[in-house]
Amino acid sequence: MLRHEFRPGKLVAGFFLTIAGITYAGDAGDAWDTPWFAVIPMVVGGLCLAGVVGLLTRAVRNRRDSRRTSTPPEADQTPQPPVPH
Secondary structure (H helix, E strand, C coil): CCCCCCCHHHHHHHHHHHHHHHHHHHHHCCCCCCCCCCHHHHHHHHHHHHHHHHHHHHHHHHHHHHHHHHCCCCCCCCCCCCCCC
């Protein structure tokens, strides 16, 4: 099975959009009364939070990758076969 990179920003965005959908579904099913403008700040706030989380994730990964590549590789002491011409 192919593994993919974990993206917490997408997780946060999906969570807030799911909550907005549940809010509208509850309102449509007469479980509660939600004003039409209540979901807009929820979605916008969730997307802004997801953007911040995505930027933080990218900064952490870039810092980790640059630290990993900045160290000199260990010299390989095994003899290499001759390269044919």
